[in-house]
Amino acid sequence: MKEFIINTDEIANLISSLPADKWDILAPAKDGKSFDYILSSDKPIINSEAPPSKISFKEYFFPKSETLFYYKREANEISLTEPKFAEKKLLVLAAKPCDAASLPILSKVFNWDYKDEFFNKRVNNSVIIGLSCAYSDESCFCTSVGLDRNNTKGSDIFLTPFNDKQYVLSVVSDKGDSFVKEFLPNLTEFTGTKETKEFIDNKPFDYKKTKDWIAANFENKIWAETGEVCIGCAQCAFVCPTCHCFDIVDENCDLNCGRRIKNWDACQFGVFTKHASGHNPRNSQEKRYRQRVSHKFDYYYEKFGEVLCTGCGRCTRGCPAGIDIGEIVFSISNQ
Amino acid sequence: MPDLIEIAKGLLESKEVSFIIGYTKDRFGRVKPYIAKSVEDANNLMFDHHSIHNLAVYLTRLKIPENGKVGIVAKSCDIKAIIALIQENQIKREQVYIIGMNCSGVVTHSTDEWKKENIQIKCKYCADKSPMLYDAVAGTAEPFEQPDDTQAVLMQKLEAMSSAERWDFWAKEFEKCIKCYACRQVCPMCYCEQCIAEKNQPQWITTSPTPAGNFSWNIIKAFHMAGRCVGCHECERACPMGIPLTLLTRKMGMVAGKEFNYRHGMAIDQPTLVGSYNFNDNEDFIK
Numbered sequence: 001m002k003e004f005i006i007n008t009d010e011i012a013n014l015i016s017s018l019p020a021d022k023w024d025i026l027a028p029a030k031d032g033k034s035f036d037y038i039l040s041s042d043k044p045i046i047n048s049e050a051p052p053s054k055i056s057f058k059e060y061f062f063p064k065s066e067t068l069f070y071y072k073r074e075a076n077e078i079s080l081t082e083p084k085f086a087e088k089k090l091l092v093l094a095a096k097p098c099d100a101a102s103l104p105i106l107s108k109v110f111n112w113d114y115k116d117e118f119f120n121k122r123v124n125n126s127v128i129i130g131l132s133c134a135y136s137d138e139s140c141f142c143t144s145v146g147l148d149r150n151n152t153k154g155s156d157i158f159l160t161p162f163n164d165k166q167y168v169l170s171v172v173s174d175k176g177d178s179f180v181k182e183f184l185p186n187l188t189e190f191t192g193t194k195e196t197k198e199f200i201d202n203k204p205f206d207y208k209k210t211k212d213w214i215a216a217n218f219e220n221k222i223w224a225e226t227g228e229v230c231i232g233c234a235q236c237a238f239v240c241p242t243c244h245c246f247d248i249v250d251e252n253c254d255l256n257c258g259r260r261i262k263n264w265d266a267c268q269f270g271v272f273t274k275h276a277s278g279h280n281p282r283n284s285q286e287k288r289y290r291q292r293v294s295h296k297f298d299y300y301y302e303k304f305g306e307v308l309c310t311g312c313g314r315c316t317r318g319c320p321a322g323i324d325i326g327e328i329v330f331s332i333s334n335q
Numbered sequence: 336m337p338d339l340i341e342i343a344k345g346l347l348e349s350k351e352v353s354f355i356i357g358y359t360k361d362r363f364g365r366v367k368p369y370i371a372k373s374v375e376d377a378n379n380l381m382f383d384h385h386s387i388h389n390l391a392v393y394l395t396r397l398k399i400p401e402n403g404k405v406g407i408v409a410k411s412c413d414i415k416a417i418i419a420l421i422q423e424n425q426i427k428r429e430q431v432y433i434i435g436m437n438c439s440g441v442v443t444h445s446t447d448e449w450k451k452e453n454i455q456i457k458c459k460y461c462a463d464k465s466p467m468l469y470d471a472v473a474g475t476a477e478p479f480e481q482p483d484d485t486q487a488v489l490m491q492k493l494e495a496m497s498s499a500e501r502w503d504f505w506a507k508e509f510e511k512c513i514k515c516y517a518c519r520q521v522c523p524m525c526y527c528e529q530c531i532a533e534k535n536q537p538q539w540i541t542t543s544p545t546p547a548g549n550f551s552w553n554i555i556k557a558f559h560m561a562g563r564c565v566g567c568h569e570c571e572r573a574c575p576m577g578i579p580l581t582l583l584t585r586k587m588g589m590v591a592g593k594e595f596n597y598r599h600g601m602a603i604d605q606p607t608l609v610g611s612y613n614f615n616d617n618e619d620f621i622k
Contacts, residue, residue: 033577054575055513064513065543139362202363228397229368233517235575251541263543264513271533286394320521321388321575322367335474 002171004180004187005162008046011093014183016040019056026060027093028053035060035092048134048161052312056241057092057099061122062106064238066262068248073256085118090126094290098142098312100130100154104240108304109244127179130155136200139313141326144205147310150194160194168194197227202328205299205333207307213332214298218290220233226328227286229321234266236292236315236325242308246274267291297329337474339408342434343377346406348621351433355406356393358386362489366445368393371406380475380595382408384449389567391416391523393496399430407431410438415565415600418468422600422607423563435466437476440497443572454482457568467601490582505550511576512549514542518570518580519556524563531555557583562591562608565600594620 015025020040027044029036035057038044070081078159092100101122112115133142133149142148154156156176159167168190171177181189237243247265252258268289273282284290300308309325316324336555341355346352359369370393371377392411399405401541409417413415414435420426440458447453464476493501520533520555532540532552540555541548557580564584571581591597597608 031577054577065545065548138365225370228370228393231396231517231519231520232390233573234515235573237519238513238515239575243538247542249542251543261543266515269516317446318575320517320569322361322365324361324365 002180003190004169004171004184006159006167006169006184006187006310008072010184010187011046011167012043015044015093016044018183021088021190023089023091025091025093026057038093044093045208046131046159046167048131051135051317052098052135052314054094054314054318055239056102056314057095057263058102058106058241058243060090060131061103061126062094062110062244062246062264064264066118068260068262070259070294071250071257075233084270085121087125090127091128092195094131094159095128096133096135096312097130097147097149097151097153097155098310099241100128101147101151101310103128103154105242105304105306105308105310106244109300112303127156127175128154130158132158132160134161137313137317138202139316139324139326140311141203141205141313141330144203144326144329145207145307145309145311153162162190162192162194168192169272193207201310203330207245207301207329210329211298212332213300213335214294217332217335222328222332223290224286226323227289229286229322230285230289232268232285232288233269233320234264234268235318236323237266237268238264239318240313241310241312242296267295293325293328293332296325338468338479339382339434339436340377342382342471342473343371343380343406343408345372345376346432347374347377352404352406353400354381354407355434356390357406357408357434358382358388358390370397370448376403382436382437383449384441385445386410387445387455387572388412389416389442389521389523389569391420392521392605393556394420394426394431394523395526399426404430404432406434408434408436409466410436410441411466412438412457412461412565412567413523414466414468415463416567416604417600418472418619419524419563419565419581419600420526421603422608425525426550426554428603432471433469435469437466438464439475439477440479449509450483451480454479455572456482456484456486457566458482460482460487468603486579486582486585488580490586493582505553506546508578509549510546511555511578512544512553513576514552515575517573517575521569521573522560523567523569524560524565525556530604531559551577553580560584561587562595562597563599564588593602595612 025038028033028039033054035053062230067083072079110119152172156173158172162168163268171180245265245267246262248262250258250260274280282291296308316326355371357369357371357380358366360366360381368388368390369379371380390407393584414433417431417433421428440454442449442453443455459482466472540551566588568581574580589606595608
């Protein structure tokens with residue numbers, strides 16, 4: 001892995017030198033709630049000690065609402081038009097390891113049988129600059145799902161704070177390599193040793209064992225105990241970097257035109273599994289919560305060999321009912 | 336003053352209630368809703384400045400046995416929701432045993448430190464720090480330093496705006512909405528078995544989290560709260576996108592008070608504002 005030294009002025013120069021007609025730049029928003037586009041004149045916030053943003057950057061790759069096509073009827077002829085797709089490139093700056101890692105996870109599900117060209121185009125058009133993380137709280141558990149503070153999964157380039165105002169820039173992918181060659185050709189190579197804070201996971205679990213327990217405990221009181229407290233909103237799914245369920249709907253503009261749209265959906269909603277007949281196979285919050293945990297730590301693992309979770313803790317920090325998924329999986333692993 | 340845990344133990348031991356909806360702390364000290372089902376469970380109950388959740392929402396979410404009774408730990412703002420549910424015939428008075436808590440204010444988010452800046456705005460204008468309906472009372476209400484009512488300042492600013500400016504303000508706020516429906520699910524007054532947002536024949540609300548869909552959802556939700564919101568601010572607390580939803584509900588509450596001298600959730604035998612008609616009702620808003 002090639003490593004260079006980069007300082008904050010060089011990062012600011014990079015931001016202002018990227019041509020604005022070709023590149024959008026995304027960075028954690030100042031209010032800590034989300035990611036936001038920044039202007040080339042902005043000083044980016046690069047803070048490895050900041051908590052994860054309230055909502056992940058997933059919406060820039062898998063938007064909360066996306067038009068698939070427009071339809072129009074004229075004299076009994078129906079015509080379809082594809083939406084215009086912005087060909088601009090996207091630079092994501094200072095993504096936490098638990099954010100960046102979500103892209104390869106989402107990629108598996110969006111390329112499993114059907115290749116989702118919307119998602120793939122966005123990922124291919126992006127360069128992710130990950131940032132080593134120095135934050136942790138009771139809700140974090142990245143080390144239990146195979147990640148850590150310095151994990152480069154999903155990043156093209158990775159920054160690790162070094163001295164004051166300096167970072168070690170590691171080139172992770174070919175895409176990252178081309179980006180550095182094109183936009184940062186004059187960096188000094190780094191030959192020293194990096195030191196980073198150790199992450200203390202306060203609810204460690206072995207996700208490989210958890211899977212077997214979930215598979216064997218479809219009926220267990222743990223689901224009822226959580227389900228009765230869960231209020232059935234989709235906060236957890238929508239702030240999650242890896243939840244990817246969607247609903248396809250048609251919206252008419254008038255009798256003769258409209259568009260087909262893909263919107264975020266979530267398994268915690270009662271209507272998610274409700275059949276047209278009125279029958280609902282997941283007719284209680286207990287069953288819906290079991291689905292959430294099972295999908296993340298059993299079904300996805302079974303199919304793709306990893307868990308559908310990056311341990312970022314967003315779902316827990318924001319849960320209106322105080323439910324901690326890490327604590328649930330931790331208690332499962334101690335059964 | 337009897338202790339919360341002692342009251343709860345007595346209720347569960349005598350089987351007067353089948354369970355008690357209350358608060359507990361997890362092993363990191365974070366406060367969360369908790370259902371105590373046994374005398375041993377009752378030991379886990381607690382109440383403090385971090386008991387922010389309005390547990391009245393569980394009275395319609397959980398199944399209460401037909402002729403049974405459940406216990407609930409409630410602050411005065413939560414009790415208003417319980418009274419409102421009784422007024423709206425969703426539960427019967429005899430189905431709930433209310434353990435009213437004397438309240439010394441609560442923080443905005445469960446992990447916030449207890450200090451002036453973190454106290455909920457609702458505590459600033461709360462006039463009912465002691466329970467108004469209860470079967471037992473616990474805790475002591477300590478005086479606390481009142482938070483600044485920054486919301487009232489913002490409300491005045493909004494009132495001074497032209498309707499076009501106000502539209503722009505809300506368009507910007509509603510644009511953030513991701514349609515997670517946390518505001519609906521956490522609301523004790525949102526108990527419809529089928530929400531209007533889920534109806535598709537006809538479809539009143541476009542389901543997409545787009546400007547049109549977000550406007551129709553948030554405005555319809557606010558309309559359905561007119562004269563019904565008890566001011567617990569749970570919708571705003573639950574919103575992951577930080578939309579200031581209680582600006583709407585608080586304003587409507589003020590209008591109900593001014594025009595009809597009505598506050599929802601104050602007396603179980605009072606007819607509801609939208610469910611009753613009075614010849615003396617002010618009609619000067621009909622033009």
